[in-house]
Amino acid sequence: MKTEKVIDHIVLWLKDYAENAGIKGFVIGISGGIDSAVTSTLCAKTGLDLLCLEMPIHQEKSQVSRAQNHIAWLKTNFDKTSDLTVELTAVFDNFISAVPAVENEADRFMSLANTRARLRMTTLYYFAALNGYLVAGTGNKVEDFGVGFYTKYGDGGVDLSPIADLMKSEVYEIAKVLGINEEIIKAAPTDGLWGDDRTDEDQIGATYPELEWAMEESDKGMSANDFSGRKQQVFTIFKKLNSVNQHKMIPIPICKIPETLK
Template sequence: MLNLNTKTELDYPHVKQYLVNWLTDYALKSRQAGYVIGVSGGIDSAVCSSLCAHTGLPLIVLIMPIHQESEQLQRSLEHVAWLCDKFSNVTAITIDLTSLYEQQVALLEKSGALNNITPEEQFLVTANIRSRLRMVTLYGVAGANKSLVCGTGNKIEDYGVGFFTKFGDGGVDVSPIGDLVKSEVYALGRELGVNEAILQARPTDGLWSDGRTDEDQIGASYDELEWALDYCERHQIKSNEEVKSIGLLDKDLSAREQVVLNIYWSRHIANQHKMNLPPVAYLK
């Protein structure tokens, strides 16, 4: 049985104020006016946009639907309406990127670039195009308003399993919740007053037309991934060989725990190219 209660509870009012101060200080030191952020109807973007709003600096919140499910879009609209009602420094903009996305996919199909891959691989390619179109849009708005793009990735996604699009939602200027795991993001969301519909929604990146959730894609829940991250950190696991030997060395691990460890570690290694800066071919 997975032990999911190994961590000490954080002081969330303190965490909230610390992150608001951190965002404020970074923007001022960067000589930027404020922040731009995209919201998806999920907990991560709701928390990060709320933190940015609390800075009092100008915040532009973008809703960028691309064949978006109605429930996701409705949660986004309700959250943005709440922010605009609560904070005078928030401006909301909706830019429907569906037609631009369709044009990009059509160009790839016409070129033959998608001919030699499976339908599932095509789904992945086009899903990542959605994320990258949003990144381009965010930076267009940020550049026009002398602002920074606020990231919405948490510790599990950005530094655990690399569950983000390279140069898509991973292309940001700041990462305020990058040191928080998913359960902590939810707790901070409650502290910030994020609405219940977002708190209860199943996590999804919103990039797939078949409605699959994050758990569907990864094969493990966020609670399980938090356990795996904590396990690897506590046991200082640094190689595939160490993960493979865990089943022999730790007799207390269940079969499911071994599966989760393998899911976590295989993604952690495979996605290092997303988590690290591009390597430089230094001349000797």
């Protein structure tokens, strides 16, 4: 990959899109992870306004400190960067108190994890509307179009996706050229939706390099029977997630009314 040229291409694309839309800048949630660090830096490089939001909900301290360090680095290097912390823990806890209890707490575990992402999306759009900004998405190609590893109408609810055509490994390449903090580059990827230190690999059962391999093999028309051992296991994981998460990757189904009924 021609990394520096890709960076210039994305920055120009972001700036052109915002200016053509009559928008003053971008708002982005900073998680302390590689994707939000890279995306926020690319947005900052446009020279337009950038509002970085921290939105902790029972957050791991390591995630918070990485996010704060990255924001401090952005503000040192880009004049139009500002930041704000919106503590959403009480909002989340009040929501839990407001909805009916269920017999088996495990049944709503995933639902509440996705609720965190949707509360953050609502917060991002509040500030976007307030300031005339676009919400910048942080999803990469393998997450958005490979395994669907994001929350529908949560972190998937954005105005534009600067890095969605980049594999995770390519995001890391860009991070190194941009000078992203080493602690972020070395940190294990996590969606930060659980209030603990579980990683993306813990949840998915495969690493991002493995998933990238599986995505490339799937695009070639390969099947699980073409592999054995760990490769077969990873390919099966990829295909299963790609299948069950198609509802995130395709347009919302619309019930078309026949002309004869109108």
